[in-house]
Amino acid sequence: MKEESHLQNTSKSCSPPRMLKYLMRPERCQQIIEFHKSHRHLQAVGDGSDYFGIRLMHIHNPDIRQWVFEVMVDLIGEIRKTSDQIVFPEMVAINEWPIGGIQHPHLDTYSNQQFEAGTEETNPSREWTCILYLNDDFKGGRTYVPDGETYEPEMGSGLLFQGIYIPHGVEKVRRNSRHTISLWFTTDSSRVMPIYPVRDLGLNEDNIRQQP
Numbered sequence: 001m002k003e004e005s006h007l008q009n010t011s012k013s014c015s016p017p018r019m020l021k022y023l024m025r026p027e028r029c030q031q032i033i034e035f036h037k038s039h040r041h042l043q044a045v046g047d048g049s050d051y052f053g054i055r056l057m058h059i060h061n062p063d064i065r066q067w068v069f070e071v072m073v074d075l076i077g078e079i080r081k082t083s084d085q086i087v088f089p090e091m092v093a094i095n096e097w098p099i100g101g102i103q104h105p106h107l108d109t110y111s112n113q114q115f116e117a118g119t120e121e122t123n124p125s126r127e128w129t130c131i132l133y134l135n136d137d138f139k140g141g142r143t144y145v146p147d148g149e150t151y152e153p154e155m156g157s158g159l160l161f162q163g164i165y166i167p168h169g170v171e172k173v174r175r176n177s178r179h180t181i182s183l184w185f186t187t188d189s190s191r192v193m194p195i196y197p198v199r200d201l202g203l204n205e206d207n208i209r210q211q212p
Contacts, residue, residue: 015082017145017161017168020130023074024156028067029134033179035064036094044201045093050103050170053093053182057205060197068092068181071158075130075183078160087185088192090126091205094134097141097178103170105146108163108184125188129163132156132181140174153178 036054045053056068072089079087109124131143133153143159144150145168151159161168163184170178186192193205 014162014165017149017151017159017166018078018082019151019154019157019159020075020078021154021157023071023132023158024067024134026155029155029179032064032067032094032181033096033134035059035061036096036179042201044204046095048098050101051095051097051178051180053095055204056092056094057194057198057203057208058201059094060199064094065197068094071132071181072183075128075158075160075185079128079185085127085187087128087187088189090184090186090191091193092181092183095180095182097170097173097180099173099175099177101141101170101178102172105167105169107165107167124164125186125191126184127162127164127187128160128185129168130158130160130183130185132158132183134179134181135176138173138176138178140171141178142171144169144171158183 039054039059040052042054042058043052044055044058045051056065059065072092076087076089079085108126108129133155136153136155138153142150142152145166150171158181191205191209194208198208
Protein backbone atom coordinates (compact mmCIF):
# COMPACT_ATOMS: atom_id res chain seq x y z
CA MET A 1 0.00 0.00 0.00
CA LYS A 2 2.91 2.36 0.66
CA GLU A 3 4.01 2.07 -2.97
CA GLU A 4 0.48 2.76 -4.20
CA SER A 5 0.26 5.88 -2.03
CA HIS A 6 3.67 7.00 -3.27
CA LEU A 7 2.48 6.53 -6.82
CA GLN A 8 -0.62 8.62 -6.27
CA ASN A 9 1.41 11.41 -4.73
CA THR A 10 4.07 11.58 -7.43
CA SER A 11 2.69 10.30 -10.71
CA LYS A 12 1.18 13.68 -11.67
CA SER A 13 4.65 15.18 -11.87
CA CYS A 14 6.08 12.24 -13.85
CA SER A 15 7.14 12.61 -17.42
CA PRO A 16 4.87 10.52 -19.68
CA PRO A 17 6.45 7.47 -21.32
CA ARG A 18 8.18 8.29 -24.60
CA MET A 19 9.00 6.04 -27.54
CA LEU A 20 12.50 6.93 -28.72
CA LYS A 21 13.11 5.86 -32.29
CA TYR A 22 16.33 4.53 -33.83
CA LEU A 23 18.22 3.81 -30.61
CA MET A 24 19.81 0.81 -32.32
CA ARG A 25 20.27 -0.15 -35.95
CA PRO A 26 18.23 -3.14 -37.18
CA GLU A 27 21.28 -5.19 -38.13
CA ARG A 28 22.63 -4.82 -34.59
CA CYS A 29 19.27 -5.82 -33.16
CA GLN A 30 19.31 -8.99 -35.23
CA GLN A 31 22.86 -9.86 -34.22
CA ILE A 32 21.98 -9.49 -30.54
CA ILE A 33 18.96 -11.79 -31.00
CA GLU A 34 21.23 -14.39 -32.61
CA PHE A 35 23.72 -14.00 -29.76
CA HIS A 36 20.98 -14.65 -27.21
CA LYS A 37 19.83 -17.76 -29.08
CA SER A 38 23.37 -19.17 -29.22
CA HIS A 39 24.28 -18.32 -25.60
CA ARG A 40 21.38 -19.74 -23.63
CA HIS A 41 23.89 -21.06 -21.08
CA LEU A 42 24.30 -17.43 -19.92
CA GLN A 43 20.62 -17.03 -19.04
CA ALA A 44 20.38 -16.09 -15.38
CA VAL A 45 17.40 -13.71 -15.23
CA GLY A 46 13.74 -14.76 -15.21
CA ASP A 47 12.24 -18.21 -14.81
CA GLY A 48 10.55 -18.61 -18.17
CA SER A 49 7.07 -17.78 -16.91
CA ASP A 50 7.63 -14.36 -18.41
CA TYR A 51 11.09 -14.21 -19.97
CA PHE A 52 14.66 -15.51 -19.98
CA GLY A 53 17.41 -12.91 -19.71
CA ILE A 54 21.17 -12.59 -19.97
CA ARG A 55 22.81 -9.91 -17.84
CA LEU A 56 25.06 -7.52 -19.74
CA MET A 57 27.64 -8.01 -16.98
CA HIS A 58 27.95 -11.66 -18.11
CA ILE A 59 28.46 -10.84 -21.79
CA HIS A 60 32.06 -10.69 -23.01
CA ASN A 61 31.39 -10.03 -26.70
CA PRO A 62 32.99 -6.58 -27.25
CA ASP A 63 30.70 -5.56 -30.10
CA ILE A 64 27.51 -6.22 -28.17
CA ARG A 65 28.87 -4.48 -25.10
CA GLN A 66 29.85 -1.46 -27.19
CA TRP A 67 26.43 -1.25 -28.88
CA VAL A 68 24.58 -1.44 -25.57
CA PHE A 69 26.87 1.11 -23.95
CA GLU A 70 26.18 3.52 -26.82
CA VAL A 71 22.45 3.16 -26.11
CA MET A 72 23.04 3.75 -22.40
CA VAL A 73 24.87 7.00 -23.14
CA ASP A 74 21.99 8.16 -25.38
CA LEU A 75 19.44 7.35 -22.67
CA ILE A 76 21.39 9.07 -19.91
CA GLY A 77 21.41 12.20 -22.07
CA GLU A 78 17.66 11.92 -22.76
CA ILE A 79 16.92 11.53 -19.06
CA ARG A 80 19.06 14.56 -18.22
CA LYS A 81 17.21 16.66 -20.82
CA THR A 82 13.82 15.43 -19.60
CA SER A 83 14.27 15.66 -15.84
CA ASP A 84 17.67 17.29 -15.19
CA GLN A 85 18.54 14.15 -13.20
CA ILE A 86 21.98 12.57 -13.29
CA VAL A 87 21.50 8.80 -13.50
CA PHE A 88 23.70 5.71 -13.70
CA PRO A 89 23.08 2.29 -15.30
CA GLU A 90 22.02 -0.11 -12.53
CA MET A 91 21.20 -3.23 -14.56
CA VAL A 92 20.88 -4.25 -18.20
CA ALA A 93 19.52 -7.55 -19.51
CA ILE A 94 18.97 -8.99 -22.98
CA ASN A 95 15.71 -10.92 -22.93
CA GLU A 96 13.63 -13.40 -24.86
CA TRP A 97 9.91 -13.57 -24.10
CA PRO A 98 8.61 -16.90 -25.45
CA ILE A 99 5.05 -17.48 -26.62
CA GLY A 100 2.84 -17.30 -23.52
CA GLY A 101 5.15 -14.87 -21.70
CA ILE A 102 3.20 -12.25 -19.78
CA GLN A 103 3.86 -9.70 -17.04
CA HIS A 104 1.14 -8.14 -14.92
CA PRO A 105 1.28 -4.43 -14.02
CA HIS A 106 4.04 -3.62 -11.55
CA LEU A 107 6.47 -0.91 -10.49
CA ASP A 108 10.24 -1.19 -10.90
CA THR A 109 10.88 -0.05 -7.33
CA TYR A 110 13.15 -2.99 -6.50
CA SER A 111 14.52 -5.97 -8.39
CA ASN A 112 13.91 -9.54 -7.20
CA GLN A 113 17.63 -9.90 -6.59
CA GLN A 114 17.53 -6.96 -4.19
CA PHE A 115 15.04 -8.86 -2.06
CA GLU A 116 17.25 -11.96 -2.25
CA ALA A 117 20.34 -9.98 -1.27
CA GLY A 118 18.50 -7.97 1.39
CA THR A 119 19.57 -4.70 -0.17
CA GLU A 120 16.21 -2.95 -0.45
CA GLU A 121 16.64 0.79 -0.04
CA THR A 122 14.74 3.06 2.34
CA ASN A 123 14.59 5.59 -0.47
CA PRO A 124 14.45 3.59 -3.72
CA SER A 125 16.61 5.01 -6.49
CA ARG A 126 15.79 2.83 -9.53
CA GLU A 127 14.10 5.79 -11.14
CA TRP A 128 14.07 5.13 -14.91
CA THR A 129 13.38 2.16 -17.17
CA CYS A 130 13.83 1.67 -20.90
CA ILE A 131 12.52 -1.26 -22.94
CA LEU A 132 14.38 -1.48 -26.23
CA TYR A 133 12.66 -3.66 -28.84
CA LEU A 134 15.03 -5.91 -30.80
CA ASN A 135 12.20 -7.20 -32.99
CA ASP A 136 8.62 -6.33 -33.83
CA ASP A 137 7.48 -9.43 -35.75
CA PHE A 138 5.57 -10.91 -32.81
CA LYS A 139 1.90 -10.74 -31.84
CA GLY A 140 0.74 -9.64 -28.41
CA GLY A 141 3.57 -8.69 -26.07
CA ARG A 142 2.81 -4.99 -26.14
CA THR A 143 3.87 -2.87 -23.17
CA TYR A 144 0.94 -1.08 -21.55
CA VAL A 145 0.07 1.27 -18.71
CA PRO A 146 -3.16 0.32 -16.87
CA ASP A 147 -5.93 2.77 -17.77
CA GLY A 148 -3.46 4.42 -20.10
CA GLU A 149 -1.57 3.85 -23.34
CA THR A 150 -0.59 0.62 -25.07
CA TYR A 151 2.68 0.91 -26.97
CA GLU A 152 3.36 -0.73 -30.31
CA PRO A 153 6.86 -2.21 -30.61
CA GLU A 154 9.25 -1.03 -33.30
CA MET A 155 12.60 -2.69 -33.93
CA GLY A 156 15.45 -0.56 -32.61
CA SER A 157 13.21 1.83 -30.69
CA GLY A 158 12.90 2.10 -26.92
CA LEU A 159 10.13 3.02 -24.49
CA LEU A 160 11.59 5.30 -21.79
CA PHE A 161 9.62 5.99 -18.61
CA GLN A 162 9.86 6.38 -14.84
CA GLY A 163 9.22 2.79 -13.88
CA ILE A 164 9.45 3.56 -10.17
CA TYR A 165 6.21 5.57 -10.41
CA ILE A 166 4.40 4.37 -13.53
CA PRO A 167 2.86 0.89 -13.32
CA HIS A 168 3.35 -1.11 -16.51
CA GLY A 169 2.76 -4.59 -17.81
CA VAL A 170 3.32 -6.78 -20.86
CA GLU A 171 0.49 -8.43 -22.78
CA LYS A 172 0.74 -12.18 -23.36
CA VAL A 173 3.01 -13.02 -26.28
CA ARG A 174 0.91 -14.95 -28.82
CA ARG A 175 3.08 -15.49 -31.89
CA ASN A 176 6.87 -15.52 -32.26
CA SER A 177 9.23 -14.65 -29.43
CA ARG A 178 9.54 -11.08 -28.18
CA HIS A 179 13.17 -9.93 -27.87
CA THR A 180 14.09 -6.87 -25.82
CA ILE A 181 16.86 -5.18 -23.93
CA SER A 182 15.74 -3.87 -20.55
CA LEU A 183 17.75 -1.06 -19.01
CA TRP A 184 17.30 0.34 -15.52
CA PHE A 185 18.87 3.55 -14.27
CA THR A 186 19.48 4.70 -10.70
CA THR A 187 20.09 8.11 -9.18
CA ASP A 188 22.45 6.49 -6.62
CA SER A 189 26.02 6.34 -7.92
CA SER A 190 26.87 3.57 -5.42
CA ARG A 191 24.50 1.24 -7.29
CA VAL A 192 26.13 1.52 -10.71
CA MET A 193 26.41 -1.86 -12.47
CA PRO A 194 29.82 -3.49 -13.06
CA ILE A 195 31.53 -1.87 -16.02
CA TYR A 196 33.71 -4.87 -16.87
CA PRO A 197 32.36 -8.36 -17.70
CA VAL A 198 32.04 -10.91 -14.90
CA ARG A 199 32.44 -14.64 -15.59
CA ASP A 200 30.75 -16.04 -12.47
CA LEU A 201 27.07 -16.55 -13.38
CA GLY A 202 26.28 -16.85 -9.68
CA LEU A 203 27.00 -13.17 -9.25
CA ASN A 204 24.53 -10.40 -10.04
CA GLU A 205 24.59 -6.63 -9.79
CA ASP A 206 23.55 -6.71 -6.12
CA ASN A 207 25.48 -9.54 -4.54
CA ILE A 208 28.68 -8.49 -6.29
CA ARG A 209 28.49 -5.30 -4.20
CA GLN A 210 28.57 -7.40 -1.05
CA GLN A 211 31.98 -8.81 -1.88
CA PRO A 212 34.89 -7.49 0.21
